[in-house]
Amino acid sequence: MAWSGMPPDGTLPLTNRAAAEVICHRSGGPVTVGRFLGEARALAARLPAEGHAINLCADRYRMLLGFAAALLRGQPTLLNADASPHRLRALAGAYPGAYLLADRAIASELPLVPVEDAAAADWTGPAPLLPAGQLAAIAFTSGSTGQPTAHPKPWDALVAAALAAAGRFGLRPGDGPPSSVLATVPPQHMYGFETTIMLPLHAALACHAGEAFFPSDVLDALDGLPERRLLVTTPLHLRALLAEGRRPAPLAAVISATAPLALPMAEAVERDWGAPMLEIYGASEAGSMASRRTASEPDWLPYAGIRMGPGGDYGEVHVPGLGAVPLADALEPAPGGRFRLLGRRADLVKLGGRRASLAELNRVLVELEGVEDGVFVAPEDIESNPAARLSAYVVAPGRSAEEVLAALRLRLEPVFLPRPLVLVAALPRNGLGKLTRAALAELRLAVAGP
Amino acid sequence: MPDGTTTPIVIASGLTPQELEVARLIVSALSLEVAAEEIEPEAPLFNEGLGLDSIDALEMALAVSRAYDVKLRSDDERNHRIFSSLRTLTAHIEKHRTR
Numbered sequence: 176m177a178w179s180g181m182p183p184d185g186t187l188p189l190t191n192r193a194a195a196e197v198i199c200h201r202s203g204g205p206v207t208v209g210r211f212l213g214e215a216r217a218l219a220a221r222l223p224a225e226g227h228a229i230n231l232c233a234d235r236y237r238m239l240l241g242f243a244a245a246l247l248r249g250q251p252t253l254l255n256a257d258a259s260p261h262r263l264r265a266l267a268g269a270y271p272g273a274y275l276l277a278d279r280a281i282a283s284e285l286p287l288v289p290v291e292d293a294a295a296a297d298w299t300g301p302a303p304l305l306p307a308g309q310l311a312a313i314a315f316t317s318g319s320t321g322q323p324t325a326h327p328k329p330w331d332a333l334v335a336a337a338l339a340a341a342g343r344f345g346l347r348p349g350d351g352p353p354s355s356v357l358a359t360v361p362p363q364h365m366y367g368f369e370t371t372i373m374l375p376l377h378a379a380l381a382c383h384a385g386e387a388f389f390p391s392d393v394l395d396a397l398d399g400l401p402e403r404r405l406l407v408t409t410p411l412h413l414r415a416l417l418a419e420g421r422r423p424a425p426l427a428a429v430i431s432a433t434a435p436l437a438l439p440m441a442e443a444v445e446r447d448w449g450a451p452m453l454e455i456y457g458a459s460e461a462g463s464m465a466s467r468r469t470a471s472e473p474d475w476l477p478y479a480g481i482r483m484g485p486g487g488d489y490g491e492v493h494v495p496g497l498g499a500v501p502l503a504d505a506l507e508p509a510p511g512g513r514f515r516l517l518g519r520r521a522d523l524v525k526l527g528g529r530r531a532s533l534a535e536l537n538r539v540l541v542e543l544e545g546v547e548d549g550v551f552v553a554p555e556d557i558e559s560n561p562a563a564r565l566s567a568y569v570v571a572p573g574r575s576a577e578e579v580l581a582a583l584r585l586r587l588e589p590v591f592l593p594r595p596l597v598l599v600a601a602l603p604r605n606g607l608g609k610l611t612r613a614a615l616a617e618l619r620l621a622v623a624g625p
Numbered sequence: 626m627p628d629g630t631t632t633p634i635v636i637a638s639g640l641t642p643q644e645l646e647v648a649r650l651i652v653s654a655l656s657l658e659v660a661a662e663e664i665e666p667e668a669p670l671f672n673e674g675l676g677l678d679s680i681d682a683l684e685m686a687l688a689v690s691r692a693y694d695v696k697l698r699s700d701d702e703r704n705h706r707i708f709s710s711l712r713t714l715t716a717h718i719e720k721h722r723t724r
Contacts, residue, residue, distance in 0.1 A: 388679075389686045391696040415683045419690065527680050562684055564656070576658075589678045595658040 186304040187334050189215075189243060190376040192348075194298065198375045199236045200355055200400060201384040206236060212298030215243035221288060226272025227313075228252045229263065229285070230363065234278050236384035237290040238362040239372050241276035242312070246330070247303060251310045256363035258283070261585065269325075307331040314365045314459040317531045317588060326460045332496025333373050336462045339478035339495075340369065341378035343466055344405075344428065344453070348379045354427060355400040357383040358407040359393060364528055365459040366432045370407045380405070390419040403427035406450075409528065410436050411561035417443050426450040431469075432457055433528035435516075437559055441469035456516065461492055461500040465514070474513035483514050503530060524553050524565065527590040536591060540567060543582045545574040548602050550610055551593060552619070567593030568618060570601055597622050640666055640711075647715045654688035655681050666712040682708070689714075693722040 192198065194209030218240055222228070228245040230252050232238040245252050253266060253273065263283045267273045275287040305311075311330040315323040341347045346354055356374065360367035371382040387396040393416060397404055406429045408416070413431060416423070417440065429444050432455040444452040456475050457463035464483070465475035477483055482493040483506065491501045505517040519525065522533050533551050540549040549569040557563045571579055576596045583592055599622065603614040640648065640662065648661035651670075655677070664675065671677045677685070686697040695718050697707070707717040 386699055388682070388699040389697045390690075391698050411680060411683060415687050418687055527678070562680055590680065594656065 185307050187307050187330055188302040188304055189246060190302045192302075192376070192379070196379070197353065197381040199239065199382050199384050201236055205381065207297075208302075209297040209299065210295075211236075211240070211243070212302065213295040214293065215240050215247060216298060217293060217295035218244035218288075218290065219247040222248050222250065223272065223274055223286065223288075224248075226250060226274050227266075227270040229255055229266055229273055229275050231256065231258050231275060231277040231279075231281060232290050232362075233386055234384050235358075235362050235371055235382050237276075237278045239375065239382070241290050242372055243376075245276070246305055246309070246311055249309060251327075252312045254312055254314045254363045254365065254368055256361045257588075305330050312368070314368075316459045317529060317535075317591075328462075329496055332462070332494065333369075334377055335480060335495040336369060336478070337373040337377035339480055340374060340463055341380075342479055343476075344430075346374065346378040346380050350379065352403060353379040353381065354403040354405050355381045355383065356405040356407055357387055357393065357396050357400060359387060359412040360407060360409060360433070360528070364433075365462060366455070366457055366528070367407070369457075369463055370430070390416050390421075394419065394421055394423050397424045397426070400424070405430060409433045409561070410440065411527070413440055413444065414561055417447070423448060428453055430455060430466075432463070434525060434561060435558055436469050438469065445470050458500075458503060461494050461497065461502070464492055464494070467513075472513075474509035474511070474515050476511075476513050484508070489514075518558075524557060524591075526557075526563065526565070529588050529590050531588070531591050536565070536587065539586050540569065540583065543571075543579060543586075546571045546579060548604075550602060550615070551591075552615055564594040565591060566619075567596045568599050568602060568615075568622070569596060570599060574598075640664070641715070643719055644711055644715045647718060648711055650688055650692055651685060651711075654684050664711050667710045669710060670708055670714065689718060693718050694724050695721045 190208060192208045194207060196208050197205040198208045198211050199206045222244055228241060228250055230238055230241045232241055242252050253270065255266060258281050260283055263285055267285055273285060275281055275283060275285050276290050277287055278290050281287060307330060309330045310327055311333055312328040314326040314328060317323060345351060356371055358367050358371045362368055362372050374380045375382045383396055383400055385396060387393045404424060404426050406426055408431055410431055426448060428451045430453045436454050441452040444450060452469050454467050454469045455463045456465040463478065464481050465477045467475045480495040485493040485499060489506050491499050494500050503523050504519055506514045507517060509515045524531055524533060536551045540546060547570045549567060551565050551567050553565055554563050569579055576598050580596050602610060603618055604610055644666055645661060648664045652661045689695050689697060706713050708714060
């Protein structure tokens with residue numbers, strides 16, 4: 176094994192932190208590692224004997240408790256935030272014994288184990304050890320068949336990634352005083368999971384438990400956290416936060432991921448908030464792979480242990496614990512061991528942190544009953560405008576736009592629903608049946624009117 | 626419409642003037658395809674109903690903050706009520722607006 180934390184007997188601790196350290200800041204006060212482990216053990220005793228945990232907890236401490244409890248029972252956690260009945264039914268079909276861990280009522284026929292506050296004896300003694308290869312979590316991406324694709328995460332891969340991130344961002348125990356992190360991304364998204372669930376277990380960092388979504392929530396929550404504060408967020412949230420015009424409590428760093436951050440926004444954060452603006456490059460398949468300080472570094476520095484383009488093929492990355500993982504982006508080597516992102520491979524779009532293939536979206540569209548032809552179109556500013564939306568042009572005689580949209584809603588993640596969905600008499604396909612960019616632009620103009 | 630110059634007909638959906646104003650703000654901030662007058666005052670804004678999502682929620686918070694200096698929050702149970710429909714959102718804005 177390449178990294179040094181690996182004990183000889185093939186196990187890794189659930190956490191490398193001492194019992195008295197703080198792992199989470201809740202509204203009722205800080206929670207120590209010892210108390211957390213005690214509560215996780217108590218919750219573990221209430222879980223089904225076997226199965227897969229669908230952890231829907233919105234409170235980050237409860238998400239962390241549920242994840243640890245499932246780990247202690249040897250059960251993987253499905254990283255899924257979608258609580259819609261059809262999604263939960265699909266997961267239950269794919270993962271026998273699937274059950275829900277939740278901190279609110281969920282309309283579902285699946286068994287639900289509530290994660291709530293309960294007194295438990297603190298854990299004393301060394302942290303529990305887990306088999307290094309234990310399947311700890313499964314992340315999902317929008318798949319090529321319309322069904323989400325699963326990406327299994329063994330425990331050693333998650334721990335290696337957390338240790339690499341801790342090294343990169345100065346969060347190792349010897350790097351200085353402990354940090355606290357506030358995130359605007361859900362803990363079920365791979366980026367939020369790595370930064371607010373895995374890092375508190377394996378770095379000198381405590382997560383903020385409560386939900387913080389609107390700019391006012393985020394700024395108030397930051398006020399309530401002790402220094403060194405980290406803000407983990409996305410370009411979409413950063414735009415709203417900057418527009419709020421209220422300077423946040425002093426930040427040790429701001430971290431963004433899920434979409435490229437526009438340079439002016441990075442510069443505004445550095446200037447107006449006086450904080451380093453860092454970006455993480457990652458994907459649900461591979462996890463976080465590299466970072467950069469956007470305002471001064473055009474190229475990305477891979478995390479320790481990450482090798483971009485093993486064997487000279489820059490279409491994939493070598494990740495400790497996972498092996499070779501294909502990438503959805505095109506990239507090329509840059510000086511100093513860094514790499515440059517050239518952009519998304521044609522056909523892929525990313526919105527709201529979710530990725531989809533236009534070809535796949537088109538296939539779903541034309542397979543709808545009553546739809547004869549149709550095409551999704553990405554706007555020109557999709558990479559720079561965090562609130563960008565797809566549009567769709569659809570030939571569906573006898574059906575209304577609302578009907579087509581309602582049918583799409585059952586098959587697509589909401590963020591990919593077209594806005595607008597425009598009904599047209601025909602698509603301007605050329606002699607080869609292809610839709611050229613120029614023809615689509617003309618169609619768009621014709622529909623929009625003079 | 627018989628000719629392009631007639632005034633748009635206000636659908637008899639019972640929007641108050643304040644609700645119509647907030648509806649227009651939402652439609653323009655989110656580039657919705659629906660006319661402000663057509664928004665059902667009591668229909669859910671998110672998921673079914675208008676079909677808004679979390680990206681829209683942020684955009685809406687931004688627009689409401691700019692137009693009325695009202696800060697939307699998600700820290701309590703009220704939030705579900707505030708966002709449950711155009712009517713509840715408008716009531717919340719009317720109660721807290723400073724301009």
